[in-house]
Amino acid sequence: MPTLPFEFDLLEKLTETSGVPGYEDRIRTLVTDEFEDSVDRVRTDAMGNVVGTLEGDSEYSVAVAAHMDEIGFMVRHVGGNEDGFGFVELDALGGWDPRVLKAQRVTIHTDEGDVPGVIGSPPPHTMDEDERDSKPNVEDVAVDVGLPYEEATERISPGDLVTMDQTTEQVGETITGKALDDRVCLFAMLEAARKLTDPAVTIHFCATVQEEVGLRGARALGVDVDPDLAIALDVTVANDIPGFDDGKQVTKLGEGTAIKLKDSSVITNPKLHRRMQAVAEEREIDYQLEILPAGGTDTAGFQLSAGAKPVGAISVPTRYLHTVTETAHVEDIAATIDLLTAVLETEDGEHEYTL
Numbered sequence: 001m002p003t004l005p006f007e008f009d010l011l012e013k014l015t016e017t018s019g020v021p022g023y024e025d026r027i028r029t030l031v032t033d034e035f036e037d038s039v040d041r042v043r044t045d046a047m048g049n050v051v052g053t054l055e056g057d058s059e060y061s062v063a064v065a066a067h068m069d070e071i072g073f074m075v076r077h078v079g080g081n082e083d084g085f086g087f088v089e090l091d092a093l094g095g096w097d098p099r100v101l102k103a104q105r106v107t108i109h110t111d112e113g114d115v116p117g118v119i120g121s122p123p124p125h126t127m128d129e130d131e132r133d134s135k136p137n138v139e140d141v142a143v144d145v146g147l148p149y150e151e152a153t154e155r156i157s158p159g160d161l162v163t164m165d166q167t168t169e170q171v172g173e174t175i176t177g178k179a180l181d182d183r184v185c186l187f188a189m190l191e192a193a194r195k196l197t198d199p200a201v202t203i204h205f206c207a208t209v210q211e212e213v214g215l216r217g218a219r220a221l222g223v224d225v226d227p228d229l230a231i232a233l234d235v236t237v238a239n240d241i242p243g244f245d246d247g248k249q250v251t252k253l254g255e256g257t258a259i260k261l262k263d264s265s266v267i268t269n270p271k272l273h274r275r276m277q278a279v280a281e282e283r284e285i286d287y288q289l290e291i292l293p294a295g296g297t298d299t300a301g302f303q304l305s306a307g308a309k310p311v312g313a314i315s316v317p318t319r320y321l322h323t324v325t326e327t328a329h330v331e332d333i334a335a336t337i338d339l340l341t342a343v344l345e346t347e348d349g350e351h352e353y354t355l
Helices: 008-016 025-035 129-133 149-155 180-195 216-224 270-283 298-305 330-345
Strands: 041-044 050-054 061-067 072-080 085-093 104-110 113-119 142-148 161-164 169-171 174-177 202-208 229-237 257-262 287-291 311-318 326-329
Touching: 008 025, 008 174, 008 180, 025 041, 025 050, 025 180, 025 202, 061 180, 061 216, 061 298, 061 330, 072 149, 085 149, 085 161, 104 142, 142 149, 174 180, 174 330, 180 202, 180 229, 180 311, 180 326, 180 330, 202 216, 216 298, 229 298, 229 330, 257 270, 257 330, 270 287, 270 311, 270 330, 287 311, 298 311, 311 326, 311 330, 326 330
Parallel strands: 061 202, 061 229, 229 311, 257 287
Antiparallel strands: 041 050, 050 202, 072 085, 072 161, 085 142, 104 113, 104 161, 113 142, 169 174, 174 326, 257 311
């Protein structure tokens, strides 16, 4: 295995820790602890956002945002036959493709502790042609917890949270696991916060909540933090796999961090993304340009709520988004950390972003 250019243990911990939209408690505690030695002060708010502030020499402020939440589920019903086993029905938190849910392990997070479960799939030879060809729906998913109905209903309640059960692994030159969206960028932000010691401007490192259900945490912070400049970090599509033409790949693994030009929610400030490119070239950091036809990030959340402020975004190219095998290249992760650090190091509040 190639030697990793960063600390794998922290990335592993971030990606494997649970935290669905609105209930990011476990990951919030981890992030708050990680900020302790790298920023001047840390605060949380009523939504659960975490802001670690590094004081600069001027009043000009920059917000850097990466979201803590992962897509998951909430228990909506515990059913089954009273004389049989209990099965758990789910309500989605975030955008799931139901095709990827079959034959997966999950963890149900209850007040009394975690309960393991599986999303089963009937053997294909027991299904008729219509059943095999039918389009699955998230609402039809049932979690088998292996418990009698009475015990299942005692231990599990509507409102309990459910996350996918998956480890994070190094596979060749890549890292794969669940919740790289957006924990890999949360990791990059924490690493940049460690590297910066004496910034010219004040930097607010924002670990946001509820991005997967409408950029809600970033919208709130755009008002509360009110930065002069905002940079969001998120994963982006890398369809550099068989079956996709070059024009539909968006980004490619191993070709560097991605500087966003647009997605379906935002067009980034041209002067800002050009400065990012200039910094990358000066520091010899590999990068590629991102033009994402569908999908949005916290970039738009800040643009819509912070007024007419310049916004930009740096992305980690990632295959198989919104599955339990999200995959990113180790060098692209390292390049994202390097570019974010370099952009913040060289931001003095004097750059003109007005169009």
